[in-house]
Amino acid sequence: MILEQLINGITLGSIYAIVALGYTLVFGVLDILNMAHGEIFMFGAFMGVLVTNTLKMPLIVAFLVAIGVTAILGFLLETLALRPLRGKKGVSHLAPLISTIGVSIFLENLAHHFFGAGNHPFRTSFSEMSFQIGSITIYAVQLVIFVIAVLLMVGLSFWLSKTKAGKALRACAESLEAASILGVNTKKMITTTVIIASVMGGIAGVLVGMAFNSVSPQMGLSMGLKGLAIIILGGMGNVKGAMAGGLILGLAETLVVVFGESGYRDAIAFALIIIILLVRPQGLFGKASEARR
Amino acid sequence: MRKFSKGLISLVAVTSLLGVTACGGGGTSSEAGSTAGGEKPAAESAASGEAVSVNVGVVSILTGSGAGYGEAITNGLKLANKEITEQGKVKMNLLIEDSAGKQEQALSSAQKLMNSDNVSVIIGPTLSTEMNVVGPEADMNGVPIIGTSTTAQGIPQIGDYVFRNSIPESMAIPASIDAAVKAYDVKKVAIIYGNDDVFTKSGFDTMKAVAEEKGLEITTIEEFQKGQADYNAQLTKIKGTNPDLILASALYNEGAVIMSQARKMGITAPFVGGNGFNSPEVIKIAGDAAEGLIVATPWFGDKPDEKVQAFVEKYTAEYGKAPDQFAAQAYDALYVLADAIERAGSDDRDAIRDALAETKGFNGILGEMSFDEEGDIVMDPTVLTIKDGKFQLFQ
Numbered sequence: 001m002i003l004e005q006l007i008n009g010i011t012l013g014s015i016y017a018i019v020a021l022g023y024t025l026v027f028g029v030l031d032i033l034n035m036a037h038g039e040i041f042m043f044g045a046f047m048g049v050l051v052t053n054t055l056k057m058p059l060i061v062a063f064l065v066a067i068g069v070t071a072i073l074g075f076l077l078e079t080l081a082l083r084p085l086r087g088k089k090g091v092s093h094l095a096p097l098i099s100t101i102g103v104s105i106f107l108e109n110l111a112h113h114f115f116g117a118g119n120h121p122f123r124t125s126f127s128e129m130s131f132q133i134g135s136i137t138i139y140a141v142q143l144v145i146f147v148i149a150v151l152l153m154v155g156l157s158f159w160l161s162k163t164k165a166g167k168a169l170r171a172c173a174e175s176l177e178a179a180s181i182l183g184v185n186t187k188k189m190i191t192t193t194v195i196i197a198s199v200m201g202g203i204a205g206v207l208v209g210m211a212f213n214s215v216s217p218q219m220g221l222s223m224g225l226k227g228l229a230i231i232i233l234g235g236m237g238n239v240k241g242a243m244a245g246g247l248i249l250g251l252a253e254t255l256v257v258v259f260g261e262s263g264y265r266d267a268i269a270f271a272l273i274i275i276i277l278l279v280r281p282q283g284l285f286g287k288a289s290e291a292r293r
Numbered sequence: 294m295r296k297f298s299k300g301l302i303s304l305v306a307v308t309s310l311l312g313v314t315a316c317g318g319g320g321t322s323s324e325a326g327s328t329a330g331g332e333k334p335a336a337e338s339a340a341s342g343e344a345v346s347v348n349v350g351v352v353s354i355l356t357g358s359g360a361g362y363g364e365a366i367t368n369g370l371k372l373a374n375k376e377i378t379e380q381g382k383v384k385m386n387l388l389i390e391d392s393a394g395k396q397e398q399a400l401s402s403a404q405k406l407m408n409s410d411n412v413s414v415i416i417g418p419t420l421s422t423e424m425n426v427v428g429p430e431a432d433m434n435g436v437p438i439i440g441t442s443t444t445a446q447g448i449p450q451i452g453d454y455v456f457r458n459s460i461p462e463s464m465a466i467p468a469s470i471d472a473a474v475k476a477y478d479v480k481k482v483a484i485i486y487g488n489d490d491v492f493t494k495s496g497f498d499t500m501k502a503v504a505e506e507k508g509l510e511i512t513t514i515e516e517f518q519k520g521q522a523d524y525n526a527q528l529t530k531i532k533g534t535n536p537d538l539i540l541a542s543a544l545y546n547e548g549a550v551i552m553s554q555a556r557k558m559g560i561t562a563p564f565v566g567g568n569g570f571n572s573p574e575v576i577k578i579a580g581d582a583a584e585g586l587i588v589a590t591p592w593f594g595d596k597p598d599e600k601v602q603a604f605v606e607k608y609t610a611e612y613g614k615a616p617d618q619f620a621a622q623a624y625d626a627l628y629v630l631a632d633a634i635e636r637a638g639s640d641d642r643d644a645i646r647d648a649l650a651e652t653k654g655f656n657g658i659l660g661e662m663s664f665d666e667e668g669d670i671v672m673d674p675t676v677l678t679i680k681d682g683k684f685q686l687f688q
Contacts, residue, residue, distance in 0.1 A: 001533040008525040118546050121553070121578050128557065137559065212522045213557070214550040214578075219522055257526035263488045263516035265526075 003136050005258045006251070011142040011211060013250020014149035018204040019223055020230040020242035021152060022197035028237030029173045029193045035100040036077055038224020039107035040198045044070045044205025045215040046111060049120045059124050059210075066202040074198025077103055078191050104220065111217040119216045122209035145207045152200060153243045160239065169193060173237070233273050235286025244284055249273070346384040347640040349630070350406030352399055352417035352427065355391040362419050362619050363391075366441060368612050369623035370416065372604075373631075383631045392418045399423035400430060407434050413640045414438070416626055421445035428455045437646040441626040442619050449669035454646055456668040458626045458659070460591050462568050465674050466499045469565050469589035470540065472676040472687055474507060477563060479537040481510045485527060485551065486542035488516040496542035496567035504540065512536050519547065528555050536562055544569040548586075549578035556582035563587055563678075576682055587687055589674040591659050592618040596675065596686065601658050625657035 019041055026034045044066040051062040081099045085091050129140040160166040171179040172189050180186045208223075209215045230249055234241025252269040260268065276284070351370060354363035367389055374385055388410050392399035399418045406412045407430075414437045418427050421443040431438040432452030440448055440457035448457050473479060482504050486497035504511055512534035515527040528551070531539065539555070541548055541564050548570045555564075556579075563585040564570075571588040594605050594615060604624060608616040616624070632655060633648035634640075653663045663671040676687040 001529065004529050005526060008523075008529055011525070012523055118574065119550055119578050121580060123580060139557075208522060212525075212550070213553045214522050216520070216546075218520055222520065222522075254526040257515070257530060261516070262527050262530075266518070 002258065005254055007136070007138060007142055009251035009254030010247060011145050011250070012254060013247035014146045015204055015208055015211070015246075016223075016226055016230055016250050017149050017243045017246025018152060018200055018207070019227040020234065020246050021156060021239065022200040022204075023227045024231045024234070024237055024239060024242045025156070025193055025197045025200075027231060029169060030082070030096075030190060032082065032096045032100065033228065034077075034194075034197070035097065035224065036081075036103035036107060037100075037197065037201050037227060038220035038222075039104040039111075040070050040073050040077070040220075041201035041205045041208075041223055042111060042215075042217065042220035043073060043107060044202030045122075045209045045219065046115050046120070046205070047202070048206040048209040049115070049122050049215050052124050053121060059126050062124075062206055063203065066206045067199050070198045070202030070205075071195050073107075074195040075191065077198065078194040082194070083187075083190075104224070108217050108220060115217065117217065119214045122213050122215055124210060127210045127213065141207075141210050145211060148203065148207065149243065149246075152203075153239060157239050165189075165192075229270065229273055231283075233276060233283055235283030238283070238285040241283055241285030248276075344381055344384045345634055345638060345640060346386065347414070347634050347645075348410060348412040349385045349387050349627075350403070350410060350412035350415040350417075351387055351389040352392050352402050352406070352415060352419075352423070353389065354394045354419045355389070357393045357395075359394040359419060362442065365617050365619040366417070366419060366623040368608070369441075369616065369620035370627050372608055372611055372620075373624045373627035376607075377627065377631045383634050385627070385631065385634070388412060392423055394420060394423070396423055396426045400426050403427045403430060403438075407431065407436050412436065413642050414630060414634075414645055416441060416623070416630070418443075421448060424448055424455075424457075425451075428452065431455065435642050435646075437642060437649055439626050439630060439649070441622045449665075449667045453650075453668070456649055456664055456670075458629060458662060458670045458672075459622050460670055460672065460674055462496060463499050465589040465591070466496060466565075466567055467503045468674045469587050469676050469687075470500070470503050470507070470538075472589075473538055473563060473565050473587050474509070476687070477537055479509060481512050481534070481536045482538045482540055483512045483515070483531040483534055483536035483562075484540045484542075485515040485517065485524075485531065487519055487544065487547060489518050490544065492569055493542045493544060493567070496569065500540040500542055500565075500567075517543075517547065517551075519544075521547065522550070524551050524554050525558065528558055528560065531555075532558060532560050538562055539564050541565070541570065542567050545572040545575045546578070549575045549583065552586065553579040553582040561585075571677075573684070576679060576684075581682075583679045584681075586679045587676060588678075589676045590618070591672070591674050592621040593675040593677060593684070593686070594621075595684070598658075600656075604658050621658055625659050625662070628657055629655055629662065 022037050023034060026032055047066040047069050048062045051057050051065050052059060081103050082096055085095045085099060127141050130137050160170060168184045169189055171184055172186055176186050226249060230245035231242055234245030249269055252272050253265050256265050256268045353366050354360055370387060374387055377383055388406060390402035390406060392402055403415060406415060415431055416439050418424055419442050424440050424443045428438060428451035432454045435454060437454045440459060442459050443457050444459050444461045449455055484500055487493035513531060515531060517524060517527060539562050541551060543551060548566055552564060565587045571590055575586060576583045605616060608620060629652055633645055633652060637644040637648040650664055655662045660672050665671050677684045678687040
């Protein structure tokens with residue numbers, strides 16, 4: 001039983017981690033907390049519902065459509081809500097944050113209008129597949145979620161540290177002006193980053209739909225807040241930190257239910273985050289000396 | 294000082310406005326059941342074999358956001374009155390007043406009916422909060438009053454003249470648990486409920502009390518919050534305790550997801566839900582996983598019963614849509630009242646009250662109804678289960 005619970009926790013944690021990866025990417029490069037990330041995640045989940053349930057198409061199409069739609073949303077987010085505020089004199093550094101909050105409210109209401117309130121079912125034969133190891137049941141979905149989370153993390157780390165584009169991105173994260181002087185097309189880099197982050201949100205959305213069979217216009221908010229907590233826990237802008245933080249929160253939430261009161265699930269999980277931050281204020285993987293603007 | 298006088302002026306303005314609306318809404322619509330001028334001496338009419346003619350006041354929500362309920366209720370009443378008038382034993386003259394869902398307007402409407410229109414009995418008002426102010430007034434004036442949709446605790450206890458024929462959730466849940474325990478030989482139950490909602494919390498209290506009363510072993514009590522997506526941790530824990538039955542006090546939105554995740558992880562135990570779980574939406578969201586949900590309801594339109602089907606057919610023909618619980622309860626309430634008036638044989642308020650209180654085993658479309666000594670309804674709610682993708686009678 002405890003093993004099954006650990007698997008539950010890892011599944012939940014992996015989803016948190018993928019959401020947090022999207023956050024941390026945008027934060028690392030742009031220094032912006034993208035509050036619309038949770039809603040882009042929700043749109044990804046709804047694309048999954050639309051494709052598998054309404055159009056009765058296979059799961060792979062759901063992923064492709066979700067990736068496509070969230071990429072477009074990411075592009076629009078950057079060009080319409082973030083770029084106009086960048087580099088202008090007199091724009092408060094909080095303006096992009098407020099702007100993304102506006103986008104998140106807009107997207108939530110849009111989903112309400114298009115898809116209707118309440119939970120929507122997500123049915124695929126894939127989510128029923130399972131296998132037995134001894135007395136425990138493992139679902140293929142749980143495995144897939146974990147594998148995708150690890151792949152995304154490893155891929156992202158590799159991309160950032162080894163490829164030319166990744167280096168350019170890190171240069172942008174260091175200083176936009178310096179990077180652009182050295183010939184990096186910063187506009188393109190930023191747009192790419194926001195799109196990649198949004199696509200990750202979209203993938204996480206489809207995975208959540210598959211795992212929990214519930215998709216609603218409000219699901220983005222709580223997921224977004226948890227993603228935010230995770231990147232603070234793991235260290236702002238740190239890819240490994242997002243992964244570790246996600247798994248810690250997921251496992252903590254599950255274990256609270258196992259050993260204690262399910263009513264205090266979120267409270268205890270977040271109390272844990274506070275305690276960790278008291279000990280390591282820079283987050284688990286954050287650099288202590290790092291000074292931000 | 295200036296602020297104060299400004300406030301005073303606006304207060305006066307608002308009050309006078311209220312007065313205007315109250316008067317405007319006060320036009321009494323009279324649903325004719327009687328052609329006679331009304332107030333014949335009752336004894337004489339009874340003796341000569343003619344129908345007793347009685348003025349019945351109705352307070353319901355006809356305007357505002359709750360107008361849908363009022364429409365169903367008044368439709369149910371009108372249909373019942375038409376049929377009763379045709380049968381010719383009792384003639385009821387329905388005087389319908391609007392409460393707009395507001396306490397003060399419900400009270401003034403009821404006062405008008407009791408004092409100016411001199412009604413013998415009142416049906417309504419729609420909401421329990423309205424009944425809490427209208428009930429004591431009617432009781433003081435000695436006018437019998439029947440609530441058809443007031444389910445809060447303590448309504449019939451307001452006074453001797455206050456009745457209701459709508460069952461509270463604290464009666465529906467025991468009925469469904471009872472049926473499930475009998476059918477599945479239940480010894481152990483697990484409970485899961487939403488702890489951030491007054492409605493689901495009170496449903497949980499009832500479930501826990503009933504389970505303890507029946508001597509069932511409660512294996513675990515799990516909580517969740519509104520809008521949660523992942524119930525796997527709680528459900529894995531429940532699965533580990535291997536209960537025979539799961540009591541779930543949840544609204545359908547969360548409940549349906551809980552069922553779907555439970556079935557997926559191989560929990561086959563049936564679920565018992567409260568009123569909030571009783572919705573066709575559950576089938577839409579959970580699909581096959583909704584099979585085995587047991588709920589109790591006072592009204593079931595698909596019941597294979599001649600009377601019920603006749604009512605559904607007539608109502609649908611008359612109003613263009615299927616009757617809901619509110620229409621059905623109002624329809625039955627008027628029949629119960631007609632039965633009491635027939636036995637009382639007069640339009641005397643006290644005689645009607647006594648006859649109402651004696652109602653026993655009345656066979657309506659909701660089932661067999663009686664009033665207990667407090668004036669609360671005694672009936673067996675219909676227990677339903679989801680089978681083959683739709684709600685069916687639980688057997």
